Amino acid sequence: MNNDAFEPKIVAFLCNWCTYTGADLAGTSRIQYPPNVRIIRLMCSGAVDPTYVLKPLLDGADGVLIGGCHPGDCHYQSGNYKARRRIIALKEILKSAGYDEERVWLRWISASEGQRFAETVTKMTEFLKEKGPNPMRQKWAV
């Protein structure tokens, strides 16, 4: 497959208070980024269930981005730490099962970091273009 024509699909789970608002700030600041990301709003990154990450990857998404508040800044005190532990464990499991854990990104992006959000999406899109389409696609049925 020609990777130039390949447009990766990224599903993003963003916490309402930091990263979702940061994505809004990228908008109000008109900071451009690739349209490959599709955002799902959650209240907290600590509410990201492992199935939320696995389902898009198995259904054909090329990457999953989880965005939360910086350590210490969680609106719910400690949700982002829960997300960090959970995503690290999930990536270990993916790796040991022979799947590509690098397609899952967890990033701390605050409400004031519109630029950082746009840069993260741009970098992730480029990274996934480099990697090519997700081979996990259609291997399993959920």
Added chain:
Amino acid sequence: MEPQPRIGVYICHCGVNISAMVDVEQVAEFAATLPSVAVARDYLYMCSDPGQALIRQDIEEHRLNRVVVASCSPRMHEPTFRGAAQQAGLNPYLVEMANIREQCSWVHSDREKATEKAKLLVASAVAKAALLEPLEEREVEVTPGVVVIGGGIAGMVAALDVADAGFPVYLVEKSDHLGGRVADLNRVFPTLEPVTDLLEPLIERVRSHPNVTVFLNAQVAGVEGYVGNFEVAVSGFRVSGSRLNELETSNLKPETHRLNIGSIIVATGYDVFDPHRKPEYGYGQYPNVITSLEMERRLAEGNLAVDGRTPQSVAFIQCVGSRDAQVGNLYCSRVCCMYTAKQAQLVQELLPEARVTVFFIDVRTFGKGGEEFYDEARAKGVRYRRGNISEIIRRGDRVVLLAEDTLLRQPIEFEADLVVLAVGMEPRSDTAALSSLLKLPRSSDGFFLEAHPKLRPVDTAVDGVFLAGCCQGPKDIPDTIAQAKAAASSALIPLIRGAVQVEAATAVVDVEECAGCGTCVEVCPYGAPALDPYLNVSVVNAVLCKGCGACASACPSKAIHLQRFTPEQILAQVDALVE
């Protein structure tokens, strides 16, 4: 049995904000083909009265039981559309939004791809909407009281308005005195009134007001809670009434005070641009070069001499640290043209023989009485020359300003005995620290960011936190006071109402599935779930639940879920986005 979902989908043009980059008609046609969609329309402004009327009318005519609005961020207009649904008798929590402005049309530049993305976001919202369930609104009581951060003119005016309304105010000032930057000034434009006439009565009122508690040498050390019920930790000296003067002589140790209040007003002001960052002007090297604030003190003393000599030529340089990409400040500081016109007039009056010249890029004397004041300065003999100074060099006891006169298009050398740098305003150096404490976003210029540049200039992204004065951007005294009074009335709204709405979407337990393991009890930071000792299942106290969803993602039996964010709803969104 729940009736089948009948969804109405509304695609907003937002004038051209969305429609310029997204083919809204095409998105509406696509939406009409989605499952359970009974009607799909596009409209110029969904948030307008006719836009909302359209939703209400469709709910009745098409018997809609779900509404999806694809427009701006839900952070902007979700309450608007929930209200519209409620007016038509629909539970407001049966409304879902697709963010196709901030997260689509404003951030992409390929119309075809942006349209495709908008379709996916609408499909995702429709998939979620079909699974939404009605929720009940809940309210909690508000702790009456306001913390005002900053004891300058903005903070004092805001504090007095809140105090006059009958609520306790805690005014937190970092330095050892009230008055802020205004206290460094001599006279104000355009009335030439002495600052003390303005400031002293204000300080006196703050000092003597029974509802105001002042903290000096104090700063905010921590902020917890949410609108209506914040707990602010302030470390510093609590002073009130007559003790305000005794601070310096007292041997008090700073203490940490925990203040329970309902709203917060941020009025932390600005930093003055440091002209050392423009080394070409020789500030700090030549005694002839001073800042406008130093000029204020000299004017107050009536002494303009440089090394004992009365200046024959006084030059003012505008826009020092403002409108200057080299130092990273692209904005106009908005007060320098006016205070320079003021200082130039006062200098000309003190030294009628002297030549007083203002070097400017553009003269911006907007505001009430501004243009007349500028005319007055020129009538008094002040000369205005258009030209940006490239360098100041020394010649004997004098200095020479090198510039290009941009009207005559010729280089000029201008000799002066005294040069005044009209230094601009910058975000305070501690803005980042306060920004992270309060979780307040900042704009690209570094000042605190208002919730909307036009419609919500006093609100912030954080409910219950408001901005007043120059912490939001450079402004003059009347604008600062206007914003301070606006911030005070906004901060009073929850206090006067006595209650704020809290999260309706709380966690709920399916007792049939719950094994009573207690994981949710362990992960909840608020102590909302507890195990029922008789049934050995988890029970959620809805008043304590803040709706984060940590328990739901941790529950090994998936017996607890967060309303409005159930796994079924999220996975339906994933399906719609990935297909």
